[in-house]
Every structure is written in C-alpha cells, then in structure tokens.
Amino acid sequence: MTARTWIGTGGYVVFLIAAALIAASIGGSIERTLVVFFISLIAVLGMGVYSGNSGILSFGHLAFMGIAAYLSGILTMPVAMKKVTLAHAPTFLANAHLDFFSATVVTVLFVMAVALVVGVVISRLDGSSATITTLGLLVIVHGIIIGAREITRGSQSFFGVPRWTDITVAASCAVLAIVVARVFKDSVFGLKLRASRDDQLAAGAMGVNVRRQRLISWVLSAGLVAIAGVLIGHFLGAFSVKKFYFVDTFALLAMLIVGGMATVSGALAGAVLITLVSEFLRRIEGGVDILGYQTPQLFGTTQIGIGLIILLVMYKKSGGLLDRLELDEIVLPKLLKDRVATAARRSSPPVVPDGLLEAREITKAFDGLLALDKVSLALKSGEIVGLIGPNGSGKTTLLNVLSGMLPATAGTALIDGKDMTPLPAYRLASMGVSRTFQNIRLFGSMSVRQNVLVSALDKWPSSSTRSADAMVDLALETMKLESVAETQASTLSYGDQRRVEVARALALNPRFLFLDEPAAGMNREETDALMDDLKGLREQFGMGILIVDHDLPLIMRLCDRVVVLNEGHVIAEGEPQSVQKNPKVIEAYLGRKGSRQVAGTLTE
Ligand code: ADP
C-alpha cells in the first residue's frame, strides 16, 4: 500500500462527493439519475474487485444483487404489510422488522456466505469455465427467486420496500466502495491475484495460492455488490426479478468493460460514460420533440447503443478505454513512489537451513510418451548442479515435477527425507523450492518490483511487508535490476526479463533454486555477466542450484556436478570434467557422426 494509493483514493472520493453535492442542489431527475449512477458504480466496483484483479469475467454478480434486494426488502418491510403481500412467508421472516443499517449488515453477511459456498467451486475453475459457471449462478438464482413465491412474490412485482436510499446514503456507500476497491487492488491480496491474472502458473510457483486469492476477492466483491442490491431495492421500493437478470448484467458489464476492468479508474470512467449514454439514448427511445417534430418511439435504442459502444471500444482498445492505467498512478508524481527505509537494504539475506532435495525414480508419461523414465538425482544446499541433455530429453519436465507444477506418474520427490510429491506448486514454494521458466513467465502488466514482491510476500506475509520489501531490494540489487525496478516487466529487454525471473525466484529466499535456461536468448556478454551473478548467489544465499542450460561452457565452469539426460534417462552424472569426456554424452549430443565435433564443444 502506498501513499499514492491513499491520495489517489482521496481524489476519487472528492469527485464523488462533489458530484453528489451538485446533483443534490439541482434535485429532481438529475438527483435520481445520480443515485442510480452511484448504485451502479458500487456494483461495477464490486464486480471489478473480482474480475479486474483475477481477469475472470463474471456474469453472476447480479444474482448477489438480487438476493440482497429481496432479503433486505423482506427484513425491513413493515410486518402489517407483509401479512398482506407475503401472507405465506415463514414466521421468522414475516415477523422480522429491522432498521436499514441492521438489515444491510445482515444482508451483506448473508450474501457473502452464499458467495463463499459458491466460490469454493468457482475459485477452482479457470478462465471461461469460471465465467460460464457464474452465468449458471445467475440463471439458478433467478429461478429460485421466481420459485420462492412465498417470500419473493415470484415473477410478480415485489413492493412495499421502504424507500430509504437517498443521495447521501448512495454517495456514502459509493465512497466506501471506491476505497475498498482501490485499497484492495494495491493490497497484498490484490497484488497476488493480479499476479495470477498475468500468469497463473508462475504465480503458483511463487507461492501464491491462486484459489484462495480468488475466493477472497470473490466473497469481497459479492459483499460490495450486495450493498448495491440493498440500495437499489430501497431506492425503487418496488421491483421484479427481471431487474436482476440479463439486461442489467449487460449494462453493468458494459460499464466494467468499456472503462477497463483492471482499474478503479476504469470502473469509474465506464460507469460515468455508460450512465450518460444510457440517459441520452433513453430519451431518444421514448421519442423526442425536435423543433416541433415528434420522433417515433424506438424500442431497444439504449441496448443497441450500449452494444455498439462495447463493440467499438473493444475493437479499438481491447483492455477498455483506460486499459491498465490507474489515473492516480499517472497524475501523482513518481515522487510519491513507495520507498522503504533504505537502512534495511544492504542487509545480507536471511539464513535458510541446509537441506537435501532428492528425486527418486521419477517417471513422467504424457499420453504414451515417456518424458522421464526413473530419473533420480540429489541436490544439496550450497551445491550447483547442471542438468543438461539434448532438446526434448526431459529437463524442463523434471523441473516441473520437482516444483510441483506437474504430477509425477511414478516415483517420489523428497525434501529432507519428507515426501513432497503430492504437494501443489505454491506449497513447495513455501517449502523453499523456487524456479525460473524456460519460456519467460513474468507478471507482464506489473512492475519489476511488484513481480519480485509477489514472491517475497510468501515468506514475509502482509503483516511484515517491511521485510518483504527488504528482500525485494536485496534480490533486485543482486540481479542488478535497481534501475528498472519501476518499469513494467513486459517492456524490458529479453535479457533483463530473464534477470527479473531470477530475482523473483530469489525473493522466495529458496533453499533450492531451479534455473531453466536462464541465459537463453542472451548474447555472450549478457551470458557472462549473468554467470558472474549466478556464481555469487551460492556464496551469498547458500541455496542449492539446479541449472539447465544449453551453453555448455557456462555449465562446465559453473557447476560442481553435472547430470545428463537423454530421452528421459540419466545417462551420465559426475564432475564436469569426467562427464564431458563420457562417450555416451558425446553421442547423445550429436550422434555418432558428430561426436568428434561435439567433443570439441564440450571441452571448450
Ligand atoms: P527439454 O526441456 O529437455 O527440452 P522437455 O522436458 O520440455 O524437454 O520435454 C520432454 C518431452 O516431453 C518432449 O518430447 C516433449 O515434447 C514432451 N512434453 C513436455 N511437456 C509436455 C506436455 N505438457 N504434454 C505432452 N508432452 C510434453
């Protein structure tokens, strides 16, 4: 959380309050429009807490809004009224009569509990499977509301809800929603979730429990949307189940998408734009008087207009108008950049206990292809082991199995004698296994610092971000990345991106570090510089390093031991000198024909 976040949030709050004051002083339809705008904004911000940070679109949030509107309506309706309109309601609901505040609290908690139950399933799904499931949620809740006639009046109008939502209430809740959404985005939770949005696998490998982060944001977002549901119910006084179905889902999604769902500024911009356009189109739809000529009623104009806006914006800017830009981050000078006290910075790395990682007869089959066949190897703290072999020999697969990213078909992986084969990647990360990826997998939309912070936070959770920041500084310094710390990761040069991968892996303060072709795509100069830095790692951090690379001179100079894989088998193992003379190795590398040439390369 930075000073900038808070000042930025303050800016939005001032904007909302100013809008509310102006609208209230004008009154009439402007005031009503603004109340609806505030309610929509709360819903959109709520949806954004989940969708914006996780990257998963939800069609289901209107279900939460609907549940909230009905529940708080029932809880607050005068008992005498309920006797007439909801004559068959269960007694505890028929007799309930809460004030606005208590009803809101009860409703929001209830909706969050529902979201928790649903979320356990949804948080396990990725991308469009999750999205489709949210659509299912919307349809199911719609069906339940129609079916539960005793308390909802089915598809008939539900009326008699006290009209307690005025501009003050709506504006206050919108302010709350803005603060929650903006602060959440920059919180540890938001950061981890955004990392998983950018690269789910890499986030897992850096210790992020993606499901848990999704669940947290899902429940929080349902809570915010529930507030919007309570407000709209108490604003309209009477509504029907249609209010919480596709048409409104579409309108709110339009707000979310058009502005750019990744940011709070985007939600705000989208809500403003779509509200203005809808108001305008609604007037046209109803027919307007132009210089005495009455235009005909044009049903559907609003929907079509909003649809066209979505098409146009998506065509031009697929990330929405503001894309990933957060206004406060642009407007407020870099000066406010969050810097930790530098005292902690030159600190030496925290000591990790010595350990032993073992692979015992690991086998991995992919649909008939045996990528690994009973591969065994050991890696001790303080040791640098090279893993080499021709393309397709199974090196990356072995790292994937040992880091928990792929389940082994057979065999065990142990840390200090403890079986860790069944553990997911994020658990292994917490146990001290860290890695880089052959195909760079950075959190592209985030800064270099944030990339590294994600993994540092695994070791030093939210309560002690200070130590996490110190670790980030140390990792950046070690990999000579200080000058690009605030740069967006995806814009860096190839070589620097590989360095960020190493820094990010270092920030977990691992006991075992796997480097999958860290020098791939680097020129000689960059490779040499990287090698010098890697050599320093062992002395400075003391972890065991398992390094895969095609640059044999690099491997030979860097490693204490080399393991050679060929077609999923270990064909040689030992000190670099002996391995490079091994005829099997020479043959595996270029076949019999080229063995003389490769012998040259290997002994270079
Ligand atoms: P290396 O890293 O040594 O070049 P890999 O471990 O990437 O080799 O691949 C080993 C073998 O397993 C290759 O034949 C590759 O095609 C296959 N393989 C790797 N990953 C998968 C996967 N996810 N699904 C199917 N086959 C795979």
Ligand code: MG
């Ligand atoms: Mg590979």
